[in-house]
Amino acid sequence: MTFQALKAEEQQYVMNTYSRFPIALDHGEGATLWDVEGKAYIDLASGIGVNSLGYNNPVIVDALHGQAQKLTHVSNLFTTAPMVQAAKTLVTATGMGKVFFANSGAEANEGAIKLARKYSFDKYGEGRSKIVTLLNSFHGRTVTTLKATGQARFHNFFFPFTDGFDYAEANNIESVKERADESTCAVMMELIQGEGGVLPLDASFVKAAEAFCRERDLLLIIDEVQTGIGRTGALFCFQNYGIAPDVVTMAKGLGGGVPIGAVLAGTSCCDVLTPGTHATTFGGTPLMCASANAVLSVVNDPKFLTSVREKGAYLRERILGLGSPDIKGVRGMGLMLAILVDADRRAGFVNALIEKGVLPLTAGADAIRLLPPLTISYAEMDAAIEIMKEVFA
Ligand SMILES: *Cc1c(COP(=O)(O)O)cnc(C)c1O
Numbered sequence: 001m002t003f004q005a006l007k008a009e010e011q012q013y014v015m016n017t018y019s020r021f022p023i024a025l026d027h028g029e030g031a032t033l034w035d036v037e038g039k040a041y042i043d044l045a046s047g048i049g050v051n052s053l054g055y056n057n058p059v060i061v062d063a064l065h066g067q068a069q070k071l072t073h074v075s076n077l078f079t080t081a082p083m084v085q086a087a088k089t090l091v092t093a094t095g096m097g098k099v100f101f102a103n104s105g106a107e108a109n110e111g112a113i114k115l116a117r118k119y120s121f122d123k124y125g126e127g128r129s130k131i132v133t134l135l136n137s138f139h140g141r142t143v144t145t146l147k148a149t150g151q152a153r154f155h156n157f158f159f160p161f162t163d164g165f166d167y168a169e170a171n172n173i174e175s176v177k178e179r180a181d182e183s184t185c186a187v188m189m190e191l192i193q194g195e196g197g198v199l200p201l202d203a204s205f206v207k208a209a210e211a212f213c214r215e216r217d218l219l220l221i222i223d224e225v226q227t228g229i230g231r232t233g234a235l236f237c238f239q240n241y242g243i244a245p246d247v248v249t250m251a252k253g254l255g256g257g258v259p260i261g262a263v264l265a266g267t268s269c270c271d272v273l274t275p276g277t278h279a280t281t282f283g284g285t286p287l288m289c290a291s292a293n294a295v296l297s298v299v300n301d302p303k304f305l306t307s308v309r310e311k312g313a314y315l316r317e318r319i320l321g322l323g324s325p326d327i328k329g330v331r332g333m334g335l336m337l338a339i340l341v342d343a344d345r346r347a348g349f350v351n352a353l354i355e356k357g358v359l360p361l362t363a364g365a366d367a368i369r370l371l372p373p374l375t376i377s378y379a380e381m382d383a384a385i386e387i388m389k390e391v392f393a
Contacts, residue, residue, distance in 0.1 A: 028055025031376035042384040044370045045361045052253035054373035059294045060256045067290035082289035089296045097270030100263040101284030105225030105251035106140025108261035112247045116219040119272045120185035130184040134170045138195035173208040186219040191237040194226035197364020198338035210243045219246040229253035230299035233309035233334030256295040260288040308334045308374050318385045324392035338367035352391045358384045
């Protein structure tokens with residue numbers, strides 16, 4: 001089917017909840033994607049940070065294929081080896097306690113929110129349920145995680161939202177202290193605000209927030225849905241900051257292209273959720289965990305993580321090396337980067353990049369966000385740079 005024919009049927013049958021680019025993608029190899037008309041694109045988006053090992057990666061394809069032949073799904077009333085292995089890898093790699101598997105980032109955050117509230121309920125009784133998040137954050141699209149998101153534009157239409165969230169300024173510890181009161185049980189943050197514009201938090205702020213949480217027995221929840229699984233050059237971004245969170249949520253890159261999320265909790269709170277208090281039908285299903293195990297077998301390796309940092313540094317240097325006055329800067333960590341441009345010209349740059357065969361993302365008001373597959377080759381990065389050279393000429 002041509003793009004036009006597909007688009008016509010999409011408009012007839014699929015809810016119009018996304019402003020999609022005028023491209024129908026068909027297949028990929030490495031960090032290159034082809035549309036249904038056969039045009040190739042260098043992928044600097046990975047879905048949205050999902051296809052961490054690129055396309056048609058034999059490590060993932062073989063894991064999915066082998067597991068599909070054995071057992072794709074079984075309920076959580078039974079134990080499976082892929083689920084246990086995925087949890088063991090995450091716990092061993094971080095020194096944390098235990099894992100709950102979900103299916104998406106929002107669900108992982110919902111699990112973390114429930115965990116924090118029950119932790120506090122079990123220890124202090126009712127009334128300590130508020131969670132302080134940061135302004136300009138993003139935590140998901142469910143009714144609760146929308147409210148956890150510290151951006152007023154998300155708090156619309158779907159009233160009533162879940163109560164019990166308050167918002168502090170990023171990089172302002174006094175603001176966190178002001179917002180946290182006797183009714184607070186947790187502080188939740190992304191270490192690099194992804195949707196908000198690829199904004200890394202200051203290390204001193206993050207350290208101070210950690211110390212404040214310890215002092216008040218607040219759970220420190222780090223939303224690593226976008227920053228996790230090698231994206232920033234460490235398995236988890238919290239490792240770059242040298243902190244020990246109580247709860248870490250993840251999703252996007254974990255499955256390498258299949259839907260899986262997880263709540264990883266430290267030893268102080270990993271037994272809070274008990275039978276009957278939290279569950280999801282598909283969570284930890286063997287097919288998704290087999291894919292996650294494949295991803296982790298590649299990413300959870302110091303040499304691979306070094307390669308991510310090196311590629312990120314290379315890409316940053318080459319982009320800045322273009323010397324374009326339209327490029328106001330590059331920020332981010334590892335292969336989570338943003339090219340900063342004038343907000344009112346961003347759409348033009350993005351459309352030109354796509355037209356010439358590079359797929360980027362956007363974030364915040366003025367960022368062209370880059371989340372390439374972590375396995376992107378130097379040849380693919382160079383090809384993308386050549387196209388950027390034309391666009392930012
Ligand atoms: C994408 C994202 C989410 C939501 O994940 P979904 O899988 O879309 O539910 C939550 N938090 C952060 C930081 C994200 O980037």
